[in-house]
Amino acid sequence: MALIQSTLIWVVYAVVVALLVAVASIFVYLYQAPRERSATVSIVCIFTITALLATVLLLPVDVALVSSTTSSKLGRRKEWASDAHVANIVYTLKIVYYTLYSLDAVLCLIVVPFTYFWYEEYDEVAAEEGRQTIGSRLWGALKYTLAFIALVVILFLVGFFVPVARDRSGAHFGLEYFKRILEENHPERALTFALGLLITIGTLIYILYTAAGFALLPVAFIKSAPAISAPTLTANTASALEQNRERQRQLEGRNAGSPEGLNSKDRRELDALVREERTLVRRERLAAEASGEHSNWLVKTWMKIEAAFRPLKLLGGFVLMIVAILVWVSMLLTGIDKAKNSVCKTHCGYILGHVNILNPMNWILVKAAKVFPIDNVIFLILVLFFFFSSVVGMASLGIRFLWLRLFQIRNGHTSPQALLMGTVMLTLMALAINYAIANMVAPQYAHYGPQTYCDKPLRHPTDQPDCSEHKKLRPCSETADSDAARNVCTASVGSTFLDTITVNFSFFGVVDFWAQFVFLAVYLIVFVVSLFRVPKLDEFQAEADAEEEEEEGLLASTGRRFGATWQDITGRSKNYGTGNGQGARRENAD
Numbered sequence: 001m002a003l004i005q006s007t008l009i010w011v012v013y014a015v016v017v018a019l020l021v022a023v024a025s026i027f028v029y030l031y032q033a034p035r036e037r038s039a040t041v042s043i044v045c046i047f048t049i050t051a052l053l054a055t056v057l058l059l060p061v062d063v064a065l066v067s068s069t070t071s072s073k074l075g076r077r078k079e080w081a082s083d084a085h086v087a088n089i090v091y092t093l094k095i096v097y098y099t100l101y102s103l104d105a106v107l108c109l110i111v112v113p114f115t116y117f118w119y120e121e122y123d124e125v126a127a128e129e130g131r132q133t134i135g136s137r138l139w140g141a142l143k144y145t146l147a148f149i150a151l152v153v154i155l156f157l158v159g160f161f162v163p164v165a166r167d168r169s170g171a172h173f174g175l176e177y178f179k180r181i182l183e184e185n186h187p188e189r190a191l192t193f194a195l196g197l198l199i200t201i202g203t204l205i206y207i208l209y210t211a212a213g214f215a216l217l218p219v220a221f222i223k224s225a226p227a228i229s230a231p232t233l234t235a236n237t238a239s240a241l242e243q244n245r246e247r248q249r250q251l252e253g254r255n256a257g258s259p260e261g262l263n264s265k266d267r268r269e270l271d272a273l274v275r276e277e278r279t280l281v282r283r284e285r286l287a288a289e290a291s292g293e294h295s296n297w298l299v300k301t302w303m304k305i306e307a308a309f310r311p312l313k314l315l316g317g318f319v320l321m322i323v324a325i326l327v328w329v330s331m332l333l334t335g336i337d338k339a340k341n342s343v344c345k346t347h348c349g350y351i352l353g354h355v356n357i358l359n360p361m362n363w364i365l366v367k368a369a370k371v372f373p374i375d376n377v378i379f380l381i382l383v384l385f386f387f388f389s390s391v392v393g394m395a396s397l398g399i400r401f402l403w404l405r406l407f408q409i410r411n412g413h414t415s416p417q418a419l420l421m422g423t424v425m426l427t428l429m430a431l432a433i434n435y436a437i438a439n440m441v442a443p444q445y446a447h448y449g450p451q452t453y454c455d456k457p458l459r460h461p462t463d464q465p466d467c468s469e470h471k472k473l474r475p476c477s478e479t480a481d482s483d484a485a486r487n488v489c490t491a492s493v494g495s496t497f498l499d500t501i502t503v504n505f506s507f508f509g510v511v512d513f514w515a516q517f518v519f520l521a522v523y524l525i526v527f528v529v530s531l532f533r534v535p536k537l538d539e540f541q542a543e544a545d546a547e548e549e550e551e552e553g554l555l556a557s558t559g560r561r562f563g564a565t566w567q568d569i570t571g572r573s574k575n576y577g578t579g580n581g582q583g584a585r586r587e588n589a590d
Contacts (some may be wrong), residue, residue: 002581004453005068005422006065006068008091008372009061009064009065009125009372010061010372012061012372012376012425012502013057013058013061014372016054016057016376016380017050017054017057018458019316019380020049020050020053020054020057021046021050022055023049024045024046024047024050025046025385026030026554027391028042028045028046028049028419030412031410031412031419031552032094032412032414032416032419032472033412033413033414033415034073034388035417036415038119038416039116039126040115041115041119041419041420042421043229043414044107044112044115044154044421045112045420045423046110046519047107048107048111048423048427049101049426049427049523050437051100051107052104052107052426052430053103053150053387053430054100054436054457055097055100055101055104055431056383056430056433056437057098057242057379057380057383058093058096058100058288058375058494059379059434059437059438059446059494059495060369060373060375060491061376061380062097062371062492062493062494062495063094063369063375063445063446063448063449064373064375064376064449065089065093065370065450066089066090066093066449066451066490067084067369067448067449067450067451069081069085069086069089069490070379070451070453070488070490071439072370072450072451072452072473074454074467075452075454075455075472075473075474075484075488076342076452076467076488077487077488083410084545086517087357090376090490093101093493093494094493095494096193097493097497098209099372100190100543101191101195101497102191104427104430104431104433105194105195105198105503106152107154107427108198108424108427109152110148110149110152110430112420112423112424112427113144113145113148113424113554114142114145115420116361116417116420116421117140117141117142117144117145118137118138119287119416119417119420120141120417121140121141121188127258136246138316146320148162149400150192152194155190155193155194155197156193157190158192158193160205163186163446168434172316179410182229183473189504192206192497192501192505192585193504193505193506195431196501196502196505197508198428198431199432199434199435199501199508199512200431200511200512201433202427202430202431203427203430203435203515204245204508205425205428205432206390206428206429206433206436206515206519206524207515207516207518207519208431208522208537209390209393209394209429210390210395210399210432210433210519211391211393211450211518211519211520211526212347212392212393212522212523212524212526212551213388213389213390213392213393213394213396214327214328214385214386214389214393214523215523215524215526215530216389216392216393216396216526216530217320217385217525217564218317218318218320218321219317219321219530219531220316220317220392220529221313221314221316221317221320222314222317222321237283237284238544239251241277241280241281241284242275244273244276244280245277245474247273248270248273248277251266251269251270251273254266257314259416259467261305280445285533288431290514290571299406310483312315315399320385323382323385324385324523324527326360326361326522327361327382329360330359330360330361330362330440330441330442331357331436331440331441331516331519331520332356332367332520332560333357333358334352334357334359334362334440334441335356335437335513336357336522337352337356337357337442338350338351338352338357338513340356340575341353341356343478346506346510347506347511348499348502348503348506348507348509349499349501349502349503349506349508349510349513350502350510350513351478351499351502351503351509352443352478353477353478353479354444354475354477354478354479354480355443355444355475355477359441359442359443359444361382361385361441361442362441362442362444363364363447365378365380365442366442366444366445366449367450369445369450372419372451373486375445379437382437382441383433384435385532386433386436387426387430389432389532390425390426390430390433391409391422391426391431393421394409394425394426395408395409395410395411396565397419397431399418399421399422406421407421407422409422424494432512434494434498435498435512436519438494438495439495439498439512439513440516442498443474443495444460446479446492446494446495447477447478447491447492448470448475448476448477448489448491448492449492451475451476451488451489451490452473452474452475452476452488452573453473453474453476453480453482453484453485453487453488453489454467454472454473454474454484455472455473455474455482455484455485455490456472456484468544476489476491478491478499505552551584
C-alpha cells in the first residue's frame with residue numbers, strides 16, 4: 001500500500017513536470033520574436049523555466065509523501081511507517097531538492113550567461129566568409145562566462161567558511177526542530193548560503209515585478225475583450241477612410257486652379273487628413289488580421305473559438321482577482337502573526353513556530369491535502385499565477401537597470417538576449433516565490449500539511465499515542481516538542497531547507513520577511529491605480545503596437561464587450577450610426 005501511494009504521488013509529479021514543459025515551450029514560442037528565433041536560446045530557456053517551476057512544485061509532493069506516513073484522524077503513524085522508512089523518504093526528497101536547487105543555481109549563474117554570450121558572439125558575415133569558427137565563437141563566449149564561474153566559486157567558498165547562527169542563547173534553539181536545522185555540514189552550508197543569497201536577490205526583484213503583475217494580470221484578463229468587434233471595426237474604418245479621402249479630394253480640387261496652391265488653413269487641414277489616413281489604413285489592416293481575412297480555415301476557426309470563449313476570459317479575470325485578494329490577505333495575516341508571535345524574531349528570520357491567526361489560503365490547502373491530489377492542483381494554479389504575474393510585471397515594466405530600460409518583454413517582439421535576461425530574472429523570482437508560498441501564503445501546509453499528533457502522555461518515549469477513544473489531536477508544528485509529536489510529526493524537506501537558510505543566516509531571513517510587506521504595499525498601489533487609470537503604452541514602442549492596443553478598447557463597458565463577442569462569432573457587424581468618426585477623433589485627441 002505504501003509503495004502504491006508513493007508511486008502514485010511521483011507519477012502525478014511527472015505529469016506536472018510534463019505540463020510545465022508545455023507551459024515553458026508555449027511561453028518561449030509566444031514571446032520570442034519570429035525573425036530572431038534561436039534553437040539554442042529556446043532550448044536553454046525552456047529547460048531553465050521547467051527546472052525552476054519543477055523546484056517550486058516539488059513542495060506538494062514533499063508534503064504528500066511525509067503526510068502519507070501518518071493518520072491525521074488518529075494522530076499517529078501508520079503501521080508500515082517505521083523510522084527507517086520515514087528516513088528513506090526524507091533522504092530521497094533531500095537528493096531531489098539538492099539536485100534541483102543546484103541545477104537552478106548552475107543554470108542561472110553559468111548556463112544562461114554562457115548562452116547569452118554565445119548568441120552575442122555570432123557574426124553572420126564572418127561565419128559566411130569562414131572567419132568565425134565554432135571554436136572561436138565558443139572561446140569568445142567562455143571568456144565572458146569565466147567571470148560568472150568565478151562568482152559561483154566565491155559564493156560557495158564564502159558559504160563553506162562563513163560562521164552561522166552564533167547567537168543561540170534563546171530557549172527556542174533547544175527545541176528539537178531547531179536542533180535539526182542548525183547546519184554544521186560545510187558542503188550543505190555552502191549550498192544554503194548560495195541559495196539564501198539568490199533568494200534574497202530574487203526577493204528584491206519579486207517585490208517589484210511580481211507584485212505589479214499580481215495586480216495587473218486579473219485586470220488584463222477583465223479588460224482584454226475588445227470593445228468593438230472585428231466586422232464592425234472593418235466596416236467603420238472603411239467608411240471613415242472613404243470620407244477622409246473624399247475630403248482630401250475636395251480640398252485639392254478646390255485649390256487646383258489657384259497659382260498659390262492651398263492656403264495655410266487648408267494646408268493644415270490636409271496635413272491632418274493625411275496623418276489620419278495613415279492611421280485608418282493601419283487600422284484597416286489590423287481589422288483584417290483580427291477578422292482572419294486572407295487566412296486559412298484553421299486560423300478562422302480558431303478565431304471563432306477564441307471569440308466564443310471571451311466571456312469565460314472575463315469571468316476568469318474576476319476569479320483571479322478574488323484569488324489575488326485572498327492571497328494578499330493571507331500574506332498580511334501571516335506577516336502580522338510572525339511579527340508578533342515568532343519564537344525567535346530576528347535570530348531565525350521570523351520562523352513562526354505555530355499558526356496563531358487563521359490564514360484562509362493555508363486553511364484551504366491543509367484541508368485539500370487530506371484528499372490527494374486536490375492540493376496539488378490548487379498549488380499548481382497558485383504557482384502558475386505567481387509565475388505569469390512575474391511575466392506580466394516584466395512585460396509592463398521592462399528589464400531595467402535603475403531607471404534605464406535595457407530590454408522589453410513583449411508578445412512576439414522579444415529578442416533572444418531579452419528572453420535570456422528575463423529567464424534569469426524569472427529564476428530568481430521563482431526562488432523568492434518558493435519562499436513566499438512556504439513561509440507567508442501557507443506556512444502550516446508547507447511545513448507539515450495535514451499532519452496531527454495525539455497529545456497524550458506516553459508510557460514509553462518510543463510508543464505511538466492512541467487517540468481512538470479520546471480525541472486530543474493537535475496540528476504538528478515546529479514548537480511541538482513532546483514525545484508524541486517527535487514520534488509522529490515529520491517536517492517537509494522543502495520547508496526545512498528554507499528554515500535552515502533563515503536560521504543559519506538570519507540576515508537573509510530578516511530581509512526576505514520584511515520584503516513581503518513591501519510586496520503587499522506595491523500590490524495594493526498598483527491594484528488601486530489599475531482600477532481607475534487607463535493603461536498607457538510606452539512612447540518608444542512601435543506605432544503599430546500602439547494602434548493594436550488602442551483597438552482592444554480596454555476600458556469599454558461590459559455590455560458592449562459581450563455584443564462584440566457575439567458579432568465576432570456570427571461574422572456580422574452592427575450599425576452604430578454616427579460612430580464612424582469616433583476612432584478618428586480619438587486619434588486626433590491623442
